[in-house]
Amino acid sequence: MTKSRSHQTQLLDNDTVAAWIFLTPALILLGLFIIWPIAYLFYLSFTAGSFTSKGTYLVGLKNYWRLLFNADFWQVLGNTAYFTIATVIPSLIIPLGLAVLLNRSLALRGVLRSAYFLPSIISLVAAGLGFRWLFQTTGPVNSFLNIFGIPSIPWLGDTFWAMPVLILLSIWKQLGFNMVVFLAGLQAIPPSRYEAAELDGANGWQQFWHITLPGLRSTLIFAIVTTAIFTLRSFEQVYVITGGGPLNTTNLLVYYIYQEAFGQFDFGYAAAAATVLLAVTLVFVYLQLRTWGEES
Missing domain, CATH: 4.10.220 (Light-harvesting Protein)
Structure with missing residues (x-):
């Protein structure tokens, strides 16, 4: 023994x-x-100074206090929250609907899946330049609106319309990836569940609510987390299309960090803002995993 x-x-x-x-x-x-x-x-984030011969020195919580009382930072934080919510929700609902429709269409599934996924592999910089051309004052979008007698809209120079352009680009970019993810999740649900539901008289909505959504629980968690992270780290859209304007209305947190670090060379302050971004991301992911985990 x-x-x-x-x-x-x-x-x-x-x-x-x-x-x-x-x-x-x-x-x-x-x-x-x-x-x-x-x-x-x-x-x-607890230092000040620069990476020169003078070096950096500790300043304690000074950078975080500056963030707390900086109106520009709070505006950027609000912009980021608005941009994230307005991007994540459509980036989940629209792909899920498309995936459900494609899952029923065997003939064109492969072609349509490739067509919808194509934006996901296009560079954000190239896509941003394309959207900037489309939505410029004399661009194709305004030319199309003029046909119906609608006056041109200064999309990128208006404090109301500039952010929706960025949101539209982000949704378009994320749509194909999420659709493919949802389609893979749908194909993993046994068809026998739907057959049994039909025999019990369940309609399409009831099948979607009681079979499709529970069957996609883990897929939804993955899609929510990846889409939120993609959105929170958005930089290229702002850099290429609006540069944070007009009047700071499209300035997002990552672009704000870039400006402070490499525009103002205030690395300690930028590091504090980046730490806040990291904390927000971790809290969001934790809450999503905990919420969906408790429901499963």
Whole structure:
């Protein structure tokens, strides 16, 4: 008995050592490219100065106090919240509806899936330049509106319309990816569930609510989290199309961090704003996972 336990312990130790050996390269890369940058960012948020011969020095919570009492930061935070909510909700509802329709169409599923997915592989910079051309004052969108007697709208120069252009681009960019994800989730639901529901007299809406949505729970979690992260880190749209204007109404948090770090060279303040962005993202992901996990 003692010999058998000793052998099992030795085997367990060998397996543990082997596991650590195989995990070590991944852990090193994780530490170098994720954990260390995050830790250095957090440290940098408590400093001021620049990366010159003078160097940086600790200032405590000064950068966070500046954020707290900076009206521009709160405007940017509001812009980011508006942009995120207005992008995430349509980026989930529209692809889900398209996926349900495509799942019933076997003939054109492959062609339409490729067509809808195409925007996802296009560079955001190229897409941004395309949208900037479409929505300029003398662009095709206004030319089309003029046909119906609608006067030209200064899309990119108006404080009300500039943000919807960015939102439309982000939805268009994310739509195909989410649709493919939802389509894969739908195909994993057993057809027998729908057949049984039809025999019980359930209509299409009842089948969608009681079979499709519960069957897509894990897929929805993935889509919500990835879409929210994609939206919160948005930078290219603002940089290419509006530059944060007009009157700071399209300035998002990532672009604001870029301006403060590489425009004003205020790296400590930018690091504090980036830390806030990281915290908001982590809290959002945690709440989503906890909420959907409790419902499952």
